[in-house]
Amino acid sequence: MSQTKFMVVSGFLGAGKTTTMIAMAECINGRNGNAAIIANDLGANLVDTNLTQTTGCKVVEIASGCICYQMDNLVDQVRRLRDKDGARFIMSDIPGCGVGALEHVYHPLARDCADEISLAPFMVVADPERLRMIMPEKADINLPEELVYLLKLQLEEADLVVLNKIDLLTEEDIARYVDFLKTACPDIPVICISARERTNIDELVDFVTTKLSAVKNFKVNYDEKFDQAEGKLTWYNRRLFFKTNSSAAIDYNAVIDDMIESIRMGLIERKRNVPHLKTFATAHEDGSDFSKASLIGVDYDTEYERTLEREHDKVRMIINARAVCESRPLARIVDDAVDEVCDRYDLDCQIFFTECFGMTDEGRR
Ligand SMILES: Nc1nc2c(ncn2[C@@H]2O[C@H](COP(=O)(O)OP(=O)(O)OP(=O)(O)O)[C@@H](O)[C@H]2O)c(=O)[nH]1
Numbered sequence: 001m002s003q004t005k006f007m008v009v010s011g012f013l014g015a016g017k018t019t020t021m022i023a024m025a026e027c028i029n030g031r032n033g034n035a036a037i038i039a040n041d042l043g044a045n046l047v048d049t050n051l052t053q054t055t056g057c058k059v060v061e062i063a064s065g066c067i068c069y070q071m072d073n074l075v076d077q078v079r080r081l082r083d084k085d086g087a088r089f090i091m092s093d094i095p096g097c098g099v100g101a102l103e104h105v106y107h108p109l110a111r112d113c114a115d116e117i118s119l120a121p122f123m124v125v126a127d128p129e130r131l132r133m134i135m136p137e138k139a140d141i142n143l144p145e146e147l148v149y150l151l152k153l154q155l156e157e158a159d160l161v162v163l164n165k166i167d168l169l170t171e172e173d174i175a176r177y178v179d180f181l182k183t184a185c186p187d188i189p190v191i192c193i194s195a196r197e198r199t200n201i202d203e204l205v206d207f208v209t210t211k212l213s214a215v216k217n218f219k220v221n222y223d224e225k226f227d228q229a230e231g232k233l234t235w236y237n238r239r240l241f242f243k244t245n246s247s248a249a250i251d252y253n254a255v256i257d258d259m260i261e262s263i264r265m266g267l268i269e270r271k272r273n274v275p276h277l278k279t280f281a282t283a284h285e286d287g288s289d290f291s292k293a294s295l296i297g298v299d300y301d302t303e304y305e306r307t308l309e310r311e312h313d314k315v316r317m318i319i320n321a322r323a324v325c326e327s328r329p330l331a332r333i334v335d336d337a338v339d340e341v342c343d344r345y346d347l348d349c350q351i352f353f354t355e356c357f358g359m360t361d362e363g364r365r
């Protein structure tokens, strides 16, 4: 049986896992390599799946839990992508606070599926801005200390560290980050890329398509410290539908921007943060006109990968937030933001789906 190569892409919230997977898939497809992406996250209605679909890359979703805890489903999906879609290189991310896929995914695959699945290097995407927390400067970027622990743990799993977002760095900065990573992750190769600008993606693809994982023996200690870190995070997913009461077409880019600003202000008022807030909006009648926004913390600007090109009277929207905020205030903050834009722009709003849960909430499972 011909082997399919599988790779896990790990990395902190907002590091650029999805952008990197898309860039790699486009590059591999350009070489006739037939790539596929598995978008993995907790909960349902994922911005990342919708965004990836717009690129034309093959994408399936494993939602509602980390792949670490649904190996049968993962292996099924990999086989299906191989047999139905002819995928030869399949990559899956894990939730941005996730660790443990080396032990829970790579080891079982190496043990049980070695004849059909080969394992590409376990890849960890690092965002320079977040790395500042663990560099000698120990920058305070307004995230709790507990999350620093998760960031460090993620790096320990890597066969390959990808320093992303180098478009934001000078040559001297890049050298400083690489030096740090070489010390923090001894003997682990570092490849510097800009997923957004598609810089060094060929080099990265050469590496992961030709090298294999070392399948290191690394076990996460799921102790109190780990629980405290996970306990800091709340997941929020909502699907909704806006329409203008007057039926007039309006600029929904302004609505989205104001809504995100309102969420930001609500979090700041409560001294909370959001390591990644994403929105995806499509015109009701024309799915090709879409907007995708990301905010990687209340202290940063909202970034738009794409904005709506035209005015519309109706849009569908998905909001995903991974926040350092308890679930009830977070839900209220988003509700308030939605109400605020409905009033300001005279909109009607249908809410089809909302879930909001703390990672370690009692009674969730
Ligand atoms: N400047 C810059 N921004 C980037 C780059 N790669 C990704 N981003 C931006 O960083 C933000 C987060 O990127 P994602 O790819 O969604 O990050 P992620 O790791 O998949 O995030 P989660 O799935 O929520 O954990 C988005 O606004 C991206 O456009 C890059 O190379 N340069």
Ligand SMILES: [Mg+2]
Binding pocket: 017, 018, 019, 048, 093
């Ligand atoms: Mg993502």
